[in-house]
Amino acid sequence: MPADLHVIPPSPDSVRSARFEALVLPCLDAAYNLARWLARDDADAQDVVQEAMLRALRYFDSFHGGDARVWLxxxxxxxxxTLRTKTPQGSLHQSLDEDTHALVDEGPSPETLTLLAVDVGTLQLALERLPSPLREVLVLRELEECSYKEIAAITEQKIGTVMSRLARARERLKAELIHHPREVRRHDV
Known part of the structure; x- marks a missing residue:
């Protein structure tokens, strides 16, 4: 006589957890990378990612497909x-003065300077000196390889704003690299 096997369907919570793990957890490195560049501190970045992952888990039911990386x-x-407004820090409140960061192309592009400046530390220091709005679009575009559309979705800005901010960020990065020529010259080709 065959045994009566009762198949217990998976609980909704276990299905939700498995879906979260499959879609969101692979994006954890990208989340930390963005948080690190925004916060400029490993411990603060870990706090930001922890808070973000809690929010992502809490509101995972509001994710209805699409790109989980962009969502995260x-x-x-x-x-x-949100955390920055709760604990303000002086260096994080640099304002973006559009007149100061005008678009003027007077030399090599930031990409060319980057190729000349093999020293990653120099590039990281220059990137850290950028105001937060400029740094975040550069990190999203150049390090996380997000499209303009994805950056617009992440930052809740129009694509035109993203494009102009990215252009200003590249110009400012160029100026930061030129401002410290001794560090760049030691790697001239």
């Missing part, structure tokens, strides 16, 4: 700015 990066960005 938007949560990381929002978590950073």
């Amino acid at each position: 990066l938007a949560i990381v960005r929002n978590s950073f700015y």
Whole structure:
């Protein structure tokens, strides 16, 4: 006589957890990378990512498909700015003066300077000196390889704003690299 096997269907919570793990956890490195560049501190970045992951888990039911990485990066960005307003730090409140950061092309592009400056530390220091709005679009575009559309979704900005901010960020990065020529010259080709 065959045994009556009762198949217990998986609980909704276990299905939800498995879906979260499959979609969101692979994006954890990108989340930390963005948080690190925004916060400029490993411990603060870990706090931001922890808060973002809690929010992502809490509101995972509101994710209805699409790119989980973009969704998570938007949560990381929002978590950073929320936590920053709770604990303000002087260096994080640099304003973006559009007149100071005008677009003027007088020499090699930031990409060319980057190729000449093999020293990653120099590039990281220059990137850290950028105001937060400029740094975040550069990190999202150049390090996380997000499209303009994805950056617009993450930052809740129009694509035109993203494009102009990215252009200003590249110009400012160029100026930061030129401002410290001794560090760049030692790697001239």
